Amino acid sequence: MRAGPRLREDGTGSLREHWSDRVAPTGRHTDAMAARRGLTQAPLAAQLFGNAGREYMERYGVSRETIAKIAEKNHRHSVHNPYAQFRKEYSLAEILASPTVHDPLTKLQCCPTSDGGAAAVVASESFVESHGLWGRAVEIVGQALTTDTGSTFDGSDAGLVGYHMTRSAAQAVYEQAGVGPEGVQVIELHDCFSTNELITYEALGLCPAGGAGDLIAEGAVDYGGTWVVNPSGGLISKGHPLGATGLAQCAELCWQLRGEAEARQVAGATAALQHNLGIGGAAVVTMYRTPAR
Numbered sequence: 315m316r317a318g319p320r321l322r323e324d325g326t327g328s329l330r331e332h333w334s335d336r337v338a339p340t341g342r343h344t345d346a347m348a349a350r351r352g353l354t355q356a357p358l359a360a361q362l363f364g365n366a367g368r369e370y371m372e373r374y375g376v377s378r379e380t381i382a383k384i385a386e387k388n389h390r391h392s393v394h395n396p397y398a399q400f401r402k403e404y405s406l407a408e409i410l411a412s413p414t415v416h417d418p419l420t421k422l423q424c425c426p427t428s429d430g431g432a433a434a435v436v437a438s439e440s441f442v443e444s445h446g447l448w449g450r451a452v453e454i455v456g457q458a459l460t461t462d463t464g465s466t467f468d469g470s471d472a473g474l475v476g477y478h479m480t481r482s483a484a485q486a487v488y489e490q491a492g493v494g495p496e497g498v499q500v501i502e503l504h505d506c507f508s509t510n511e512l513i514t515y516e517a518l519g520l521c522p523a524g525g526a527g528d529l530i531a532e533g534a535v536d537y538g539g540t541w542v543v544n545p546s547g548g549l550i551s552k553g554h555p556l557g558a559t560g561l562a563q564c565a566e567l568c569w570q571l572r573g574e575a576e577a578r579q580v581a582g583a584t585a586a587l588q589h590n591l592g593i594g595g596a597a598v599v600t601m602y603r604t605p606a607r
Contacts, residue, residue, distance in 0.1 A: 339594030343474045346467055356416035360424060360507065362475050362593065364416035367509025369471040371418065376512070376527040378418045382409045383530050384508040385423040385550055392547025394577035397562075399428055399553035423508035428553030432561030452568045453605045455585075456490035458483040462595040472513050479597035480517035480589060487587075488519070491601045495519050495587065498601065500570045500580040501541050502563035503589040505548040514589060515543075518599070542580045545570065560590040560598065571604050 338344075344358055351365050370376055386406045392398040404422055412421040442451045465478040472478075488494045495501075495518060503518070505511035515526040520534075520541065529535050535543040546552045546566040549559065567586040569575045585603040 341594075342467070343594055347471070347474055350469070350471065354416060359593070360416040360419055362471075363507040363510050364419045365471040366475045366477070366513055367418055367507070370509070370513055370526070374524040374527065379406065379410065380527045380530050381418055381508050381512055382406055382420070382423060384505065384511045385409050387536055388505060388508075388511075388544050388548040388550045389422065391545050391578060392551030395545075395547050395552060398547045398551050399426055400547075400551045419507055419509060423550065425506045425549040425554040428555040430553065430555035430558045430562070432555075432558040432565060434561050434564055448605060450572060451605050452571050452602050454600060455603050456487035456601040457598070458486035458490070459596055459598045460486075466595065472517075475510060475513070475593060476591045476595060476597050477513055477517050479595065480514060480591065480599065481519075483597045483599040484518045484589070487599045487601050493585070493601075495541075498585040498587045499541060499583045500545060500567065501535075501543045501587045501589070502546060502548070502566050503543060503587075504559075504591040505544055505550050506554055506591075508550065510591070511543070511548070518587070518589060537580070545575065545578045545580060560588070563588045563590060564600070564602075567602055571602060 340358070343362065347362055347365060351361070354361060356364070367381055371378075371381075383406060386404060386409055389400070389402065389404045389409070392401050393403050395401065409420060409422040414420050415424055437447070442448055460479040460483040462479065466473050468478070470477070491497070501518070503511060503514050512526050515521050515529055515535065516523060521529050532539070534540045546563070552562065555562070566575070567588055570580050570583045571586055573579060585601065588600040588602070590598045
């Protein structure tokens with residue numbers, strides 16, 4: 315088990331653990347990955363999530379092109395988001411031709427280093443009523459947080475990056491809300507890498523085992539499909555400012571449910587699903603809807 319890496323001497327780059335007196339929260343995950351797949355010089359997160367995508371490819375025959383279509387979709391969505399860090403559309407060929415970070419991930423399938431902040435106002439029904447805010451209110455109808463269990467280390471690459479946590483949290487939310495994913499129209503999920511969006515489709519119950527590639531091929535996760543996933547551009551384009559990422563997703567979904575998302579508005583959105591993840595480890599799934607009044 316290894317201690318966490320320290321900050322770079324020049325202070326640049328992503329936020330990193332800076333202690334040397336304890337084991338990193340991801341230490342066991344990294345050791346399990348190394349035993350299963352070995353280590354490369356790529357960033358550890360790219361290795362962990364890239365390997366999860368590689369496992370899905372090996373198991374279900376999904377192609378690199380199919381996975382890259384996720385990044386193409388999210389980059390395309392970001393063009394209409396004034397809050398996105400990057401707002402450029404890329405072709406599938408450009409995404410595949412960008413430098414390889416860790417197979418099957420290319421640079422344009424990885425989230426950027428980001429900084430930012432976010433805040434949310436949570437109010438009681440009585441507060442909303444007394445201040446006449448029902449026209450802007452968004453209701454949380456289900457929310458669950460899960461942490462690592464023994465299933466994280468079941469020998470799969472997907473387990474190491476939170477597949478089981480996500481699945482458990484999603485099931486709890488669907489039970490709370492009394493409705494499954496078929497009841498939502500828009501989803502913001504943790505696409506730190508295109509491969510994680512791929513496996514998260516299945517973990518959230520959007521498809522049966524092995525069906526994520528079909529969702530992409532059929533356009534089920536884009537405008538005109540069953541759901542619009544990451545209309546904000548996702549972490550890949552909007553950015554991933556670590557602690558602010560979850561509330562940024564919340565803000566996007568609130569705008570969608572209020573009809574305030576402008577050019578990226580999902581038509582008829584009345585219910586939304588959010589998925590946020592951290593390795594070592596927690597996953598949070600939340601369902602929102604416009605209040606029925």
